[in-house]
Amino acid sequence: MTSFDTSPQLFDTAPGLNVWRALLALAVVFVMLATTGWTALRTQRAATPLAASVGAWEHGRIDGRRLPDAQSAPARLARFFASLTEGQRAHLARRYPLAVGNMNGAPVELRYRANRVALGQARRTELARMHDSRLSPAGQQEAGRRVHRLASLLKPGRHILAFDPEGSGRVAEVFGDLDRADRVSVVVPGVDTDLLTFQRSERRYAAPAGMAEALYTAERRASPSTRTAVIAWADYTAPSGLGMDAATAMRADAGAVRLNALVRALPGEASVSLFCHSYGSVVCGRAARALPARVTDITVAGSPGMRAATASQLRTSARVWAMRDADDWIQDVPYLEVGGLGHGADPVSAAFGARVLSARGAEGHSGYFVPGTESLANFAEIGVGSYRSVACAHESGTCQTGLSAATSAGRA
Numbered sequence: 001m002t003s004f005d006t007s008p009q010l011f012d013t014a015p016g017l018n019v020w021r022a023l024l025a026l027a028v029v030f031v032m033l034a035t036t037g038w039t040a041l042r043t044q045r046a047a048t049p050l051a052a053s054v055g056a057w058e059h060g061r062i063d064g065r066r067l068p069d070a071q072s073a074p075a076r077l078a079r080f081f082a083s084l085t086e087g088q089r090a091h092l093a094r095r096y097p098l099a100v101g102n103m104n105g106a107p108v109e110l111r112y113r114a115n116r117v118a119l120g121q122a123r124r125t126e127l128a129r130m131h132d133s134r135l136s137p138a139g140q141q142e143a144g145r146r147v148h149r150l151a152s153l154l155k156p157g158r159h160i161l162a163f164d165p166e167g168s169g170r171v172a173e174v175f176g177d178l179d180r181a182d183r184v185s186v187v188v189p190g191v192d193t194d195l196l197t198f199q200r201s202e203r204r205y206a207a208p209a210g211m212a213e214a215l216y217t218a219e220r221r222a223s224p225s226t227r228t229a230v231i232a233w234a235d236y237t238a239p240s241g242l243g244m245d246a247a248t249a250m251r252a253d254a255g256a257v258r259l260n261a262l263v264r265a266l267p268g269e270a271s272v273s274l275f276c277h278s279y280g281s282v283v284c285g286r287a288a289r290a291l292p293a294r295v296t297d298i299t300v301a302g303s304p305g306m307r308a309a310t311a312s313q314l315r316t317s318a319r320v321w322a323m324r325d326a327d328d329w330i331q332d333v334p335y336l337e338v339g340g341l342g343h344g345a346d347p348v349s350a351a352f353g354a355r356v357l358s359a360r361g362a363e364g365h366s367g368y369f370v371p372g373t374e375s376l377a378n379f380a381e382i383g384v385g386s387y388r389s390v391a392c393a394h395e396s397g398t399c400q401t402g403l404s405a406a407t408s409a410g411r412a
Contacts, residue, residue, distance in 0.1 A: 159173060161174050249340075322352070
């Protein structure tokens with residue numbers, strides 16, 4: 001792998017490099033301003049379906065009582081829903097499906113129910129678009145693909161924790177019983193993640209739904225007595241392709257806010273492990289400082305960097321783990337940050353200070369969650385708290401340094 005020297009001396013002595021850095025910084029600012037302006041203009045033109053549902057909620061009542069602010073603290077919203085009858089909760093889920101389905105603090109089962117209503121509404125909208133003569137053939141075809149995806153998400157037994165049909169779409173799905181889980185794992189995916197790529201028939205384990213399902217199965221195999229739940233969390237707007245968005249932290253910063261909100265609203269007191277793939281590791285790096293203490297582990301795979309020079313700079317109490325397959329192309333990405341571009345140090349480097357895990361069998365950038373790989377087995381052991389069972393990248397076993405028997409059992 002190519003080594004890059006990011007010391008101040010290099011930047012001071014390289015001719016013209018300071019000018020280059022300034023130009024890159026200006027480019028980032030321009031893109032951010034342009035994107036912000038476009039978003040504001042678009043918002044002025046028409047409210048999104050989610051915003052419309054939340055707006056209706058804000059003016060709603062239940063048996064004469066005003067509904068609480070949808071942005072209230074999860075604990076307050078949980079108390080509100082607990083004060084209602086089952087019939088009242090069901091009424092709110094039907095009346096404001098997108099608001100309730102994405103509301104941190106609403107009961108998990110009610111969110112599932114609300115999102116089924118929202119998915120059904122979105123599917124009907126896309127069915128109409130398929131035959132809308134004002135759309136181009138490509139637009140009609142995309143509507144057809146969305147109909148197919150929405151129908152799949154509506155299948156019995158699927159538990160959709162979050163759904164937003166706007167733009168390329170966002171979604172989160174739960175595997176297992178989230179309310180009764182002793183340990184919760186959250187899979188945070190990278191670029192090109194949206195409604196249409198949430199699951200795939202081919203390369204199944206390269207998509208968020210396949211990743212989470214494989215991890216859930218592996219965790220149950222690793223510790224049948226541990227009640228686990230896994231969330232496929234594609235509930236942030238990921239970069240599309242490897243352009244400017246993927247090279248900056250703008251999408252990661254917005255995603256980090258959403259990730260922290262999710263974690264803080266999870267029911268019960270289960271410990272939480274984050275499994276962050278590719279650009280998802282940038283999201284986790286940006287979220288790390290604000291994560292609650294219940295997040296015990298952050299594991300990154302195929303990472304372009306976490307926007308930190310060392311694991312200690314993440315300022316988290318969670319254990320930080322990292323892995324990379326020997327054939328992963330991400331190793332050729334420059335591990336530096338210049339003028340807002342790039343994501344910093346290599347998480348598997350000795351200098352970074354993460355616990356480096358084996359990724360044997362992963363085969364490239366998208367193979368970390370494939371059943372039978374040592375990478376997935378390591379994820380599962382961390383997910384159930386069996387830290388002494390992980391396979392380190394180095395024979396010395398340094399990734400297990402400082403892990404006590406109590407920690408291995410998941411009690412510390």
